[in-house]
Amino acid sequence: MGRVGVLLLNLGGPDKLEDVGPFLYNLFSDPEIIRLPFRWMQKPLAWFIATRRTKTSQENYKHIGGGSPLRRITEEQGEALKAQLDAMGKAANIYVGMRYWHPYTEEAIAQLAQDHIEKLVILPLYPQFSISTSGSSFRLLEKLWQENPQLQPLEYTVIPSWYKQPGYLQAMAELIIEQLNQFPNPDQAHIFFSAHGVPKSYVIEAGDPYQQEIEECTQLIMQTLNRPNPHTLAYQSRVGPVEWLQPYTEDALKELGAKGVKDLVVVPISFVSEHIETLQEIDIEYREIAEEAGIHNFRRAAAPNTHPVFIKALADLVNESLEKPNLKLSQVTQMKKRVKMYPQERWEWGLTTSAEVWNGRIAMLGFIALIIEIVTGRGLLHAIGLLQ
Ligand SMILES: C=CC1=C(C)c2cc3[nH]c(cc4nc(cc5[nH]c(cc1n2)c(C)c5CCC(=O)O)C(CCC(=O)O)=C4C)c(C)c3C=C
Numbered sequence: 357m358g359r360v361g362v363l364l365l366n367l368g369g370p371d372k373l374e375d376v377g378p379f380l381y382n383l384f385s386d387p388e389i390i391r392l393p394f395r396w397m398q399k400p401l402a403w404f405i406a407t408r409r410t411k412t413s414q415e416n417y418k419h420i421g422g423g424s425p426l427r428r429i430t431e432e433q434g435e436a437l438k439a440q441l442d443a444m445g446k447a448a449n450i451y452v453g454m455r456y457w458h459p460y461t462e463e464a465i466a467q468l469a470q471d472h473i474e475k476l477v478i479l480p481l482y483p484q485f486s487i488s489t490s491g492s493s494f495r496l497l498e499k500l501w502q503e504n505p506q507l508q509p510l511e512y513t514v515i516p517s518w519y520k521q522p523g524y525l526q527a528m529a530e531l532i533i534e535q536l537n538q539f540p541n542p543d544q545a546h547i548f549f550s551a552h553g554v555p556k557s558y559v560i561e562a563g564d565p566y567q568q569e570i571e572e573c574t575q576l577i578m579q580t581l582n583r584p585n586p587h588t589l590a591y592q593s594r595v596g597p598v599e600w601l602q603p604y605t606e607d608a609l610k611e612l613g614a615k616g617v618k619d620l621v622v623v624p625i626s627f628v629s630e631h632i633e634t635l636q637e638i639d640i641e642y643r644e645i646a647e648e649a650g651i652h653n654f655r656r657a658a659a660p661n662t663h664p665v666f667i668k669a670l671a672d673l674v675n676e677s678l679e680k681p682n683l684k685l686s687q688v689t690q691m692k693k694r695v696k697m698y699p700q701e702r703w704e705w706g707l708t709t710s711a712e713v714w715n716g717r718i719a720m721l722g723f724i725a726l727i728i729e730i731v732t733g734r735g736l737l738h739a740i741g742l743l744q
């Protein structure tokens with residue numbers, strides 16, 4: 357085999373406070389994050405939401421030192437993975453490709469093309485697949501491959517999701533045990549899995565396997581842990597007015613507090629590095645909610661970061677994928693094409709479900725257009741003199 361490369365895919369995060377606005381704009385410009393029926397709406401809406409959210413989001417980043425640690429940790433994971441692969445006699449170059457901030461996926465692809473990589477393993481740093489995370493990065497890569505003929509000869513394989521990997525489950529169990537051991541009665545503490553949420557429509561309408569993979573992952577971690585502790589799964593970080601996967605973390609914490617739970621370990625399970633949602637949302641916001649609800653001994657399991665058992669798990673994943681038949685990007689993005697997606701729907705006349713859905717969407721678009729117009733002072737209603 358020729359020169360091997362591993363492309364680690366991740367979300368990216370603002371390095372400093374000034375990056376927050378443009379980072380949010382990139383994130384909301386992604387049709388896999390906000391799913392709209394018309395592409396032309398994407399950029400104005402992204403600008404509008406990013407502008408509105410920047411201040412609050414900056415306040416949150418201020419609490420964790422003024423920026424996201426995601427780049428630093430992902431690069432450290434890459435270095436540790438390289439050393440582990442070297443030790444196993446499988447030398448490889450590691451590349452980091454972020455979706456919404458530096459180093460962008462496009463930069464990583466340009467670099468690996470320059471390095472004459474001959475076989476590439478595409479490894480998202482999300483254990484479970486979601487349209488909004490790994491799916492979005494795979495779609496981008498598919499586009500880059502289509503646009504750049506230079507990439508055609510590069511042989512690659514994709515790892516779509518890997519939450520069943522035994523080393524990963526073992527690392528998670530060890531991180532939980534570390535926290536359980538801090539309680540006077542380790543077997544009685546409540547284990548609280550907090551997954552990043554997604555809008556419910558992603559699962560129900562678009563067929564995102566995320567919820568099923570999260571639920572299975574929770575069961576597998578509990579089996580690996582092999583302790584009698586009670587556990588709960590809930591979803592955090594809801595954004596916007598639509599319904600997301602339930603139960604919401606804040607509600608589940610309040611409910612457990614009301615039931616008299618005092619000792620609790622939160623386990624973040626959708627992400628493998630510390631980031632704003634562990635350091636700020638769980639450690640500050642959810643801790644406060646839990647303490648108010650009477651959960652006085654609130655602890656959190658660390659994210660796997662560069663835990664040696666976790667890094668070995670990543671190295672095993674890379675090795676196993678090199679031995680299996682290649683999995684193409686078209687194969688891993690295809691699962692979405694089999695289910696209901698906005699661009700594939702067709703208009704139907706009459707009082708059909710489809711027509712009702714479209715009525716709702718048109719009303720929503722009208723409303724959004726009105727808000728944008730009020731904020732920017734420009735648009736159709738100003739042009740015809742209805743707004744000044
Ligand atoms: C598996 C993990 C993640 C899923 C699923 C996910 C979906 C998702 N996220 C948003 C909106 C935002 N996400 C933001 C930050 C952010 N998201 C993830 C992970 C998942 N997102 C991470 C790791 C981070 C943090 C990066 C960092 O800086 O450390 C943000 C910005 C922060 C904020 O303002 O709260 C937003 C906004 C949506 C809408 C979504 C599903 C559709």
Ligand SMILES: [Fe+2]
Pocket residue numbers: 552
């Ligand atoms: Fe997110």
Ligand SMILES: [Fe+2]
Pocket residue numbers: 552593633
């Ligand atoms: Fe989030």
